[in-house]
Amino acid sequence: MREELLREVEQFLYREARLLDERRFHEWLELFTDDVRYWMVGRTTRYPTASKAITTMNRHRHRETDVASDDGDLAILDETKATLGGRIARLDTGMAWAEDPPSRTRHIIANIEVEPGDSASELNVYSNFVVYRNRSESEQDFYVGARQDTLRNVDGGWKIARRKLVLDQNVLLAKNVSIFF
Amino acid sequence: MIFATFDPEAPPLPEYLGEMTWYLDAFFDRREGGIEVIGGMHRWVMPCNWKFPAENFGGDAYHVQWTHLSAIKTSFSTGVVTKPNATGTMVSPGQGHIVICVGPTDVGDPPVPEILAYEREIRPEVEKRLGSRLGLVNPIVGTVFPNFSMLRATSRTFRVWQPRGPDKTEVWSWFYVDKAAPPEIKEAVRVAGVRGFSPSGTFEQDDMDNWQECTRTCRGVVSRRLSLNTAMGLGHERYDEDLKAWASDFRISESNHRQFYRRWAQLMAAESWAKV
Numbered sequence: 001m002r003e004e005l006l007r008e009v010e011q012f013l014y015r016e017a018r019l020l021d022e023r024r025f026h027e028w029l030e031l032f033t034d035d036v037r038y039w040m041v042g043r044t045t046r047y048p049t050a051s052k053a054i055t056t057m058n059r060h061r062h063r064e065t066d067v068a069s070d071d072g073d074l075a076i077l078d079e080t081k082a083t084l085g086g087r088i089a090r091l092d093t094g095m096a097w098a099e100d101p102p103s104r105t106r107h108i109i110a111n112i113e114v115e116p117g118d119s120a121s122e123l124n125v126y127s128n129f130v131v132y133r134n135r136s137e138s139e140q141d142f143y144v145g146a147r148q149d150t151l152r153n154v155d156g157g158w159k160i161a162r163r164k165l166v167l168d169q170n171v172l173l174a175k176n177v178s179i180f181f
Numbered sequence: 182m183i184f185a186t187f188d189p190e191a192p193p194l195p196e197y198l199g200e201m202t203w204y205l206d207a208f209f210d211r212r213e214g215g216i217e218v219i220g221g222m223h224r225w226v227m228p229c230n231w232k233f234p235a236e237n238f239g240g241d242a243y244h245v246q247w248t249h250l251s252a253i254k255t256s257f258s259t260g261v262v263t264k265p266n267a268t269g270t271m272v273s274p275g276q277g278h279i280v281i282c283v284g285p286t287d288v289g290d291p292p293v294p295e296i297l298a299y300e301r302e303i304r305p306e307v308e309k310r311l312g313s314r315l316g317l318v319n320p321i322v323g324t325v326f327p328n329f330s331m332l333r334a335t336s337r338t339f340r341v342w343q344p345r346g347p348d349k350t351e352v353w354s355w356f357y358v359d360k361a362a363p364p365e366i367k368e369a370v371r372v373a374g375v376r377g378f379s380p381s382g383t384f385e386q387d388d389m390d391n392w393q394e395c396t397r398t399c400r401g402v403v404s405r406r407l408s409l410n411t412a413m414g415l416g417h418e419r420y421d422e423d424l425k426a427w428a429s430d431f432r433i434s435e436s437n438h439r440q441f442y443r444r445w446a447q448l449m450a451a452e453s454w455a456k457v
Contacts, residue, residue, distance in 0.1 A: 040381075044221070073220035074356060078375045086255045090383055093251040098386035171351065172225035175389050177381035 009114050009125055009151065012158050017107035020180055025088045028180065032081050033152055033161040040077040040145075040165035040181065041068040042172070067166055076167060076177055084180075098178040103135040105179050109147075117150055122161065125149040129165075133179055141174035143167060143181065182209070182339075190454045198325070200274035200425045203311070207320040208331045208339075211307045214360040216337075219371045223354040225380045229392035230399075231328055231344040232445070234352075237388065238332065239279030239324035240271060240437030243413075248391060252383040256376065269432035270318060271414075272424055277326030277444025279437035280426075282318035289321040291335050291373040299366045303359070317423055326444055335384050336374030348396050354379070411438040 019028040032038070046066045047054050068075065079087070090096045111128040118124075131143040150162035165181050184194055191197065198205070209216050227234075237244065245253075268284025283289050290300050308315055321334040331339040340354035356374040358367045377384045398404055414434030421428040429436040451457045 042221075042223075068221055072371075074223055074371070074379070075375050076223070076379065077381045078372055083256075083376055087383060090251045090255040093254060095247075095251040096387065097248065097251075098390045170224070172223075172380050174380070175225070175227045175393060176386040178386045 005123075006112070006114050009123065009158070010112050012151070013109050013112060013125070013127060016160075017109050020107050021105050023102060025091065025180070029081070029085055029088055031158075031160055032084065033154065033159045034081050036081050036084075036161055036163065038077065038079040038081075038084060038160075038163045038165075039070070039075045040167055040177070041070065041073070041075050042167055043067060043170050045170050070164070076172070077165070087180075098176055101136065103133045103179050105134075106132045107181070108132075117152075121153040123151045123158075125151055129181060131179070131181060133174070139175075143174065143177075143179075144169075145181075147181070188454075192454065197276065198278070199276055201276070201278040201280075201325060203314060203425070204272070204274060204278070204280045204320050204323060205325070205331075207311055207315070208323075208333060209357070211310065212303060212359040212361045213306070213310075216357045217360045219356040219358060219367065219374075223352065223379050225352050226345065227350045227352060227389050227392060228348060229350055229389070229396040230347055231342040231350040233392040233395050234342045234350065234388070235324050235328050235330060236279075236438055236441050237392070238281075238322050238330035239441060240281065240435060242269070242271065242281050243433045244388075244391070248387050249384050252377070252387070256383045267432065270421075270424075271418075271429040271432070271434050271437040272318065272320070272421075272426045273428075273437050273440035274426040275440075277441050277448075278324065279326070279441050280320045280323030281437070282320045283432070285316050285319050287319055289319040289333055291370070291377070293369055293373055295366060295369050296373065299362065314424065324441070326441065332378065335377040335382075337370050338374055338378055348400070350392075409442075411435040411442065413438075415439075 016028065016031055019025075019031075044066050046064065049059060049062050049064050091099055094100075108130040109127050110130075111126070113126040115124045115126075125148075127147045127149070129143070129145060129147060133139075133141045133143065145165055145167040148162075148164040148166075149160055151158045152161040153159075195202070268287055270282050272280045272282050274280070288297070290296055322330070322332040324330045328342040328344070329339070330342065337357050338354055339357060340352055343351040343353060345351050356371060358370045362370075374382075376382065379385060412435065414429050414431060414436055417430040417434065418427060418436040419430075420426075427436065427440060447457060
């Protein structure tokens with residue numbers, strides 16, 4: 001990967017993070033393609049197949065991965081561009097109580113890797129996130145995890161065509177997910 | 182679905198549920214084959230007392246138009262009626278179990294076109310299985326005393342509110358669907374649940390903020406000196422022979438709150454099941 005391209009992707013992701021922290025959600029939504037799938041999967045707690053801690057199991061049926069599957073399992077978020085837009089419209093109603101008063105967020109994006117995508121106009125981009133959320137007087141939460149993005153070049157600019165979020169928690173320790181990632 | 186207890190003196194399940202069994206069937210036994218759970222579960226921790234979600238699911242019909250108006254207006258593309266209907270009733274089949282029912286012809290399902298079409302299609306089978314009581318009420322959300330709740334109106338979920346101390350509750354939430362439903366309906370229910378009734382749900386996230394603030398407010402010095410007021414609709418409720426349950430005259434009432442907390446107070450004060 002060319003150094004220049006890596007810098008371009010980094011700047012794109014940092015700017016995106018700033019839009020979220022400044023609550024510029026309508027501008028943020030414009031960063032997505034119309035066909036985007038944006039979803040967040042959770043983790044489970046599982047024994048490795050080789051574990052001696054469990055004595056009875058069907059090894060052929062055992063699923064070692066602790067990341068929920070992309071289809072069929074419950075996700076924490078599973079959105080289209082239209083439903084992301086619906087969430088933003090909800091915030092604009094003046095009656096979205098979970099964000100009234102709004103959360104103070106800080107999105108830290110790191111460990112950015114850029115790889116060629118499935119087509120010439122696409123890139124696969126990996127990154128990690130640490131999102132701090134503070135609200136009201138003393139509420140605070142950390143949301144930590146990984147992102148797997150597909151960026152697509154549309155008319156000379158980058159758009160997010162796919163975003164998979166993997167949250168590093170089994171039991172979600174925050175009371176809700178009312179912010180974006 | 183398996184119910185269990187560590188209490189050797191507890192009454193047998195059919196006795197404990199009583200007439201609530203019909204209302205459970207109205208959620209879980211609508212089609213031949215019953216239900217199945219959609220992959221996995223949601224678990225998360227809410228900073229609230231477990232009784233707030235339990236009473237909310239079984240009695241709080243009046244929070245919807247204020248708490249959830251933002252989601253009602255923006256979460257669904259079609260078919261949403263924001264005007265509150267006058268039909269429906271709060272129902273308690275006894276022993277603290279509580280159910281919110283809309284009118285028999287009111288929509289009690291997620292306003293997603295394919296789910297509504299599916300429900301129309303299976304209606305004859307559902308009527309046949311559930312009998313004439315379904316012509317009187319449409320149960321959409323409720324609580325099996327004390328902390329098991331279920332909901333049909335914005336998704337298909339049942340959950341357990343696990344107390345983790347006086348001001349903390351861990352939610353164990355599942356989505357379910359008729360086993361006989363076609364794959365596209367199962368997927369529509371999964372997606373409606375994730376988007377509406379989950380930790381990120383456009384409906385549910387506002388509930389959690391309410392319950393947190395209710396819990397905080399109740400701990401205040403002044404609020405501890407006062408009694409909880411659940412007098413709404415007092416005197417406008419009666420035992421309904423056809424519903425086989427206590428029922429409020431009007432859809433908006435705290436009659437179910439009274440049933441729930443009366444049972445709670447009774448069990449908290451009783452030395453043994455024999456004295457309940």
